[in-house]
Amino acid sequence: MLNQNPIGRRRFLLGASTLVATATLLPVLPARAQEGLTREQVLTDPDMPFVGAKTPDITIAEFMDYNCPYCRKSHPELKKLLESDPKVRVVYKDWPVFGPVSEYAARMAIATKWQGKYEAAHDALMSSPKRFQQEREVTAVLTKAGIDMARLDKDAAAHKADIDKLIARNALQADTIGLQGTPSWLVQSFVVFGGLSLDQLQAAVAEARRRKKAAGSK
Numbered sequence: 001m002l003n004q005n006p007i008g009r010r011r012f013l014l015g016a017s018t019l020v021a022t023a024t025l026l027p028v029l030p031a032r033a034q035e036g037l038t039r040e041q042v043l044t045d046p047d048m049p050f051v052g053a054k055t056p057d058i059t060i061a062e063f064m065d066y067n068c069p070y071c072r073k074s075h076p077e078l079k080k081l082l083e084s085d086p087k088v089r090v091v092y093k094d095w096p097v098f099g100p101v102s103e104y105a106a107r108m109a110i111a112t113k114w115q116g117k118y119e120a121a122h123d124a125l126m127s128s129p130k131r132f133q134q135e136r137e138v139t140a141v142l143t144k145a146g147i148d149m150a151r152l153d154k155d156a157a158a159h160k161a162d163i164d165k166l167i168a169r170n171a172l173q174a175d176t177i178g179l180q181g182t183p184s185w186l187v188q189s190f191v192v193f194g195g196l197s198l199d200q201l202q203a204a205v206a207e208a209r210r211r212k213k214a215a216g217s218k
Contacts, residue, residue: 042173042186047166048091049118052082056089058208060201061186063174066105066125067098067132068182070195075126077198081205088205092122093170097182098131103167105138110163111156112147120145188212 043059050059062078064071082088094110096102105125112121124145125138132138143149156163174184177191185192188208196204 039186039189042093042177043091043188045091045166045169047162048093048170049113050089050091051119051122052089053087054089057087057212058188058205059089059091060188060205061091061093063093063095063170063179063182063184063186065094065096065098065102065182066109066128066138067096067102069131071183072126072128074183074195074197075123077196077201079123080198081201085202085205093173094167095170095174095179095182096167101132101135101138104135105132106167107156107163108138108142108152110166111152111159112142114155114159115148115151117145117147121147 042061060078062071062074066072078090082090094106096106109118109121109125112118121142124141125132128137128141132141139149142152177184177186179191180193183193183195185196185204187204189211190208192200192204
């Protein structure tokens with residue numbers, strides 16, 4: 001994780017029973033729709049593919065980097081959550097903070113959406129057992145995952161401006177929310193930092209539902 005502060009590290013070590021008690025409430029974001037800074041725009045960015053429920057009751061936005069070891073450690077736990085809870089949606093926020101190769105991986109992953117392969121590309125990159133040191137290592141993983149690399153190169157070039165804007169918007173959202181590193185999770189209305197287990201993810205979702213219900217009853 002990048003620049004993870006002591007508070008973030010403590011939250012990572014908490015058990016599921018106390019995780020939600022220390023979750024950070026999402027700050028009030030500026031209502032500047034064109035910059036994508038409202039909570040709804042963070043959770044429902046139409047330019048970012050999602051996985052999970054088509055009609056969710058809880059949405060999780062994960063700010064992540066393909067070279068983040070805690071992101072990779074949390075990935076199978078997140079997949080278990082999606083398999084066990086049909087009402088959860090996850091929006092991956094590519095936030096490449098570990099340097100040029102991370103940015104290359106993020107760009108290539110986003111570009112796969114134009115061939116309908118983002119989820120496959122994301123799973124493959126997150127399942128890598130080691131950090132990507134060179135761009136060719138990213139390319140090798142995507143090729144093995146069945147991505148049409150000739151089309152990917154064309155899409156990445158043709159949609160470069162769109163990809164630039166999306167990555168910049170993700171970074172702006174992260175900065176506005178006050179995130180310190182990856183992974184960081186916006187769970188509907190509050191933020192949790194650090195790598196999470198299945199139990200912790202389930203506890204966060206349960207707390208998000210509790211807060212949503214309480215807000216609706218007022």
